[in-house]
Amino acid sequence: MAGVAVSTTINGDHVEYLCQPDETLLDVLRDRLGLTGAKEGCGTGDCGACSIILDDRLVCSCLVLGAEAEGRRVETIEGMAHGDKLHPLQQKFLEHAALQCGICTPGFLIAAKDLLAKNPDPTEEEIRFGLAGNLCRCTGYDKIVRAVQDAASVMKGA
Amino acid sequence: MNFDPRFSGRKFTSVGTRPIRPDGVDKVTGRARYGADFNMAGQLVGRVLRSPHAHAKIRKIDTSKAEKLPGVKAVITAADLPDLTDGDAAMYDVLDNCMARGKALYDGHAVAAVAAVDARTARQALKLIEVDYELLPHVTDVDEAMKHSAPLINDAIFTEGLEEKPVKPSNVTKRSQFGHGDVHQGFGHADFIVERSFKTEQTHQGYIEPHACVASVSSDGTADLWVCTQGHFVYRQHCAQLLGMEASKLRVTSSEIGGGFGGKTHVWAEPVALALSRKAGRPVKLVMTRDEVFRASGPTSATSVDVRIGARKDGTITAAEATLRYSCGPYAGSWAEIGAMTAFACYRLDNVKTVGYEVLVNRPKTAAYRAPSAPMAAFAVESAVDELAKEVGMDPVEFRIRNAAQEGTRSSYGPVYGPIGIGPTLEAAKSHPHMKAPLGKNQGRGMACGFWFNFGGQTCTDLNIGMDGSVSLAVGTVDVGGSRASLSLVAAEELGIAYEQVKAIVADTSSLGYNDMTDGSRGTFSSSMATISAARNAIKILRERAAQMWDISVDDVVWENGHAIAKGEKHGNLGRLSLKEIAVASGKTGGPIAGHSELVADGAGVSFATHICDIEVDPETGATRVLRYTVVQDAGKAVHPTYVEGQYQGGAAQGIGWALNEEYIYGKDGRLQNPGFLDYRIPVCSDLPMIDTQILEIPNPNHPYGVRGVGETSIVPPLAAIANAVSNAAGVRMTHIPMSPPRILAAIEAKRAG
Numbered sequence: 036m037a038g039v040a041v042s043t044t045i046n047g048d049h050v051e052y053l054c055q056p057d058e059t060l061l062d063v064l065r066d067r068l069g070l071t072g073a074k075e076g077c078g079t080g081d082c083g084a085c086s087i088i089l090d091d092r093l094v095c096s097c098l099v100l101g102a103e104a105e106g107r108r109v110e111t112i113e114g115m116a117h118g119d120k121l122h123p124l125q126q127k128f129l130e131h132a133a134l135q136c137g138i139c140t141p142g143f144l145i146a147a148k149d150l151l152a153k154n155p156d157p158t159e160e161e162i163r164f165g166l167a168g169n170l171c172r173c174t175g176y177d178k179i180v181r182a183v184q185d186a187a188s189v190m191k192g193a
Numbered sequence: 194m195n196f197d198p199r200f201s202g203r204k205f206t207s208v209g210t211r212p213i214r215p216d217g218v219d220k221v222t223g224r225a226r227y228g229a230d231f232n233m234a235g236q237l238v239g240r241v242l243r244s245p246h247a248h249a250k251i252r253k254i255d256t257s258k259a260e261k262l263p264g265v266k267a268v269i270t271a272a273d274l275p276d277l278t279d280g281d282a283a284m285y286d287v288l289d290n291c292m293a294r295g296k297a298l299y300d301g302h303a304v305a306a307v308a309a310v311d312a313r314t315a316r317q318a319l320k321l322i323e324v325d326y327e328l329l330p331h332v333t334d335v336d337e338a339m340k341h342s343a344p345l346i347n348d349a350i351f352t353e354g355l356e357e358k359p360v361k362p363s364n365v366t367k368r369s370q371f372g373h374g375d376v377h378q379g380f381g382h383a384d385f386i387v388e389r390s391f392k393t394e395q396t397h398q399g400y401i402e403p404h405a406c407v408a409s410v411s412s413d414g415t416a417d418l419w420v421c422t423q424g425h426f427v428y429r430q431h432c433a434q435l436l437g438m439e440a441s442k443l444r445v446t447s448s449e450i451g452g453g454f455g456g457k458t459h460v461w462a463e464p465v466a467l468a469l470s471r472k473a474g475r476p477v478k479l480v481m482t483r484d485e486v487f488r489a490s491g492p493t494s495a496t497s498v499d500v501r502i503g504a505r506k507d508g509t510i511t512a513a514e515a516t517l518r519y520s521c522g523p524y525a526g527s528w529a530e531i532g533a534m535t536a537f538a539c540y541r542l543d544n545v546k547t548v549g550y551e552v553l554v555n556r557p558k559t560a561a562y563r564a565p566s567a568p569m570a571a572f573a574v575e576s577a578v579d580e581l582a583k584e585v586g587m588d589p590v591e592f593r594i595r596n597a598a599q600e601g602t603r604s605s606y607g608p609v610y611g612p613i614g615i616g617p618t619l620e621a622a623k624s625h626p627h628m629k630a631p632l633g634k635n636q637g638r639g640m641a642c643g644f645w646f647n648f649g650g651q652t653c654t655d656l657n658i659g660m661d662g663s664v665s666l667a668v669g670t671v672d673v674g675g676s677r678a679s680l681s682l683v684a685a686e687e688l689g690i691a692y693e694q695v696k697a698i699v700a701d702t703s704s705l706g707y708n709d710m711t712d713g714s715r716g717t718f719s720s721s722m723a724t725i726s727a728a729r730n731a732i733k734i735l736r737e738r739a740a741q742m743w744d745i746s747v748d749d750v751v752w753e754n755g756h757a758i759a760k761g762e763k764h765g766n767l768g769r770l771s772l773k774e775i776a777v778a779s780g781k782t783g784g785p786i787a788g789h790s791e792l793v794a795d796g797a798g799v800s801f802a803t804h805i806c807d808i809e810v811d812p813e814t815g816a817t818r819v820l821r822y823t824v825v826q827d828a829g830k831a832v833h834p835t836y837v838e839g840q841y842q843g844g845a846a847q848g849i850g851w852a853l854n855e856e857y858i859y860g861k862d863g864r865l866q867n868p869g870f871l872d873y874r875i876p877v878c879s880d881l882p883m884i885d886t887q888i889l890e891i892p893n894p895n896h897p898y899g900v901r902g903v904g905e906t907s908i909v910p911p912l913a914a915i916a917n918a919v920s921n922a923a924g925v926r927m928t929h930i931p932m933s934p935p936r937i938l939a940a941i942e943a944k945r946a947g
């Protein structure tokens with residue numbers, strides 16, 4: 036199969052790549068571009084470990100084709116911190132120990148960032164439903180919810 | 194080495210604080226490297242062909258078309274993994290499970306594998322492999338498999354543990370028995386007897402990271418393996434044995450691990466990846482899909498348990514008995530045996546008897562899942578205990594307190610307990626505010642207790658002091674949930690320095706002596722013991738060096754708060770030397786300073802928990818909602834309390850999923866019908882409330898800091914606690930896990946119909 040040439044923006048940088056027409060954006064990010072922060076937990080849109088933001092929309096990158104990124108803006112976990120300054124969500128996840136194994140963490144951080152961008156002052160219920168597309172098997176979600184609540188109040192104050 | 198592991202009751206400075214973990218920043222920035230995040234130059238993609246049949250003879254495998262496909266570099270079958278197990282039956286089963294030898298034993302059993310230049314070519318190649326199967330009758334249900342009429346899975350199996358060797362083979366590999374006293378007599382003294390049968394369905398550990406590895410075998414016979422595992426030393430041992438290598442020539446590096454819960458204690462894909470790499474002469478990366486994870490790795494036993502418990506009017510249990518049948522997949526295991534040991538471990542019983550049966554079925558090989566086998570036994574026993582309390586007319590907590598095991602009690606599985614936490618967790622639960630929270634219509638409260646042994650085992654640790662006084666700690670137990678943080682705290686505590694001065698890593702198999710798996714809740718228990726021992730050895734050297742620097746006798750030097758201090762009036766003018774000052778001078782006083790430790794960590798203290806939960810049941814649909822959940826558990830000593838809470842919460846959440854939703858569903862054809870997260874539904878954020886935790890600290894006398902393992906016990910009580918809550922809310926006793934809406938509805942309707 037002939038490759039598709041794609042020109043896109045990833046974490047603010049202009050990026051060009053060739054990919055197969057049937058290749059997922061997740062595979063492109065991980066295998067072609069070395070951005071392994073997004074994880075494949077299922078490949079079927081059920082776990083959220085591959086979450087990225089595509090033109091301000093939260094998506095599962097395992098359900099997007101690499102070719103679909105043409106001319107769009109992609110945000111991944113690798114672009115979340117500013118230099119060595121962590122995003123408040125990253126900082127609060129560390130402080131609250133909202134990760135045990137950490138495999139779900141990039142997906143949760145991206146999903147939480149999207150949630151707070153749309154709803155800066157969510158209730159516990161809104162956080163729980165807002166993050167219901169992301170699976171975590173280690174934490175029971177308690178500390179994740181608290182970290183997001185804490186980050187939301189810090190970000191409001193900022 | 195004279196290491197004294199006894200509890201000393203010291204005051205802690207670092208232990209018990211809650212610093213940020215050393216591997217944290219990498220994990221929130223996406224930099225941490227898990228199993229699938231590693232690549233090697235020239236690497237090929239490996240894929241595995243799996244049997245679509247539950248039970249079939251493999252007449253022939255024709256790989257010639259696949260081999261001819263451009264881009265395919267190696268195709269292997271069982272013939273490429275010759276049997277080198279030399280009569281080791283357990284290893285032979287592992288080998289057979291990695292690649293079917295003559296017979297496919299479950300839907301998902303590996304039959305062949307390929308390595309190709311890319312994933313698409315590898316997938317295509319799998320389609321070109323022709324397998325000629327002869328279908329055999331299959332059995333997937335544990336009770337069905339025990340019947341005389343059931344299809345035989347392995348005709349060389351004659352039940353072990355019977356008084357006489359049976360004349361005919363069967364699917365029951367072993368019978369085991371535990372207990373003491375005379376249950377027959379005990380039941381004779383009972384005023385009330387409860388007798389019930391229970392079933393639990395098979396679940397998967399459900400780690401979010403699928404199994405992944407990169408194998409690279411060189412033509413000189415050495416090899417490297419990068420893999421997500423709970424025990425890289427054990428993987429090295431197993432892979433080396435199966436491939437006929439010397440262990441020291443195989444270097445295994447454990448990646449960050451995206452959850453294991455017992456499921457990453459067994460090799461599956463790793464020997465296959467190594468065999469592919471050996472054949473292709475190139476590195477091979479093998480990553481399971483989620484479908485493969487469900488069909489071929491993991492699951493816990495499905496069980497069927499009968500329980501009988503009797504009590505006097507005053508609430509004293511007079512006798513307790515259980516028969517437990519656990520599915521093992523198609524290979525022998527000891528799962529029912531563990532269930533039979535744990536079943537009544539919470540109680541002080543004069544007469545107790547448990548019998549376990551290990552049962553073969555055409556399902557994936559059963560693997561450990563967090564306190565393996567204990568949750569199902571606890572579900573049956575704690576449900577019956579609740580019912581018995583009701584019959585006697587006692588509050589369920591009071592009833593349990595009355596019968597709880599204590600220090601000095603002979604446990605139902607044999608040993609006599611030291612100081613234990615079952616009584617204290619029950620007392621704490623009794624006075625917990627959760628017990629007074631109001632309940633509404635269709636809501637019920639349940640509670641239950643749980644026990645887990647905890648393990649210790651072989652452990653090797655290095656503590657190296659840098660020339661600048663910073664400390665590197667190399668451990669061999671994989672960090673599954675924050676142990677690098679807790680072990681750094683322990684090293685800091687023992688040396689008397691700041692947490693930030695210590696950096697802990699998990700060393701590869703070529704850099705450190707052998708370590709057992711991180712399983713049995715042993716990670717922090719055993720590695721902290723080894724860390725303390727290593728630090729004490731380093732302190733001995735630090736004292737010697739200080740003595741040398743001062744030119745006094747080492748007997749006059751003590752170690753306090755990170756400093757060498759010269760004691761005695763004659764040294765009054767010597768002041769003190771910090772660890773850093775001694776380290777900086779080490780080049781002139783005898784070279785590098787390090788402490789090593791190799792030990793078998795004995796005396797892992799048993800652990801107990803009591804859980805309380807409130808559930809609302811919709812009587813029209815059978816749907817449930819978890820309203821409140823509280824975990825009370827003994828940690829011995831919580832080294833990093835936040836991560837201890839995390840273990841309590843995580844275990845509870847897994848238990849909630851198991852109790853209410855999760856189950857392997859097999860079709861009549863013996864195929865797994867729900868091998869994905871859409872149909873095998875684990876709890877999501879909106880399914881759960883906050884999970885309250887209370888840590889009790891009843892020191893383990895066999896650990897210098899009193900530490901007990903904490904990782905597993907939290908999954909033991911939930912099945913029963915939730916079943917008791919649902920039964921109270923719905924007004925009908927639930928006996929089959931998971932309590933999915935159709936099962937609850939059926940129970941409610943059966944009761945209505947009278």
Ligand code: FES
Nearest residue numbers: 078080082083097
């Ligand atoms: S990998 Fe994309 S949702 Fe699971």
Ligand code: FES
Nearest residue numbers: 135136171172173
């Ligand atoms: S921290 Fe392990 S899956 Fe979430």
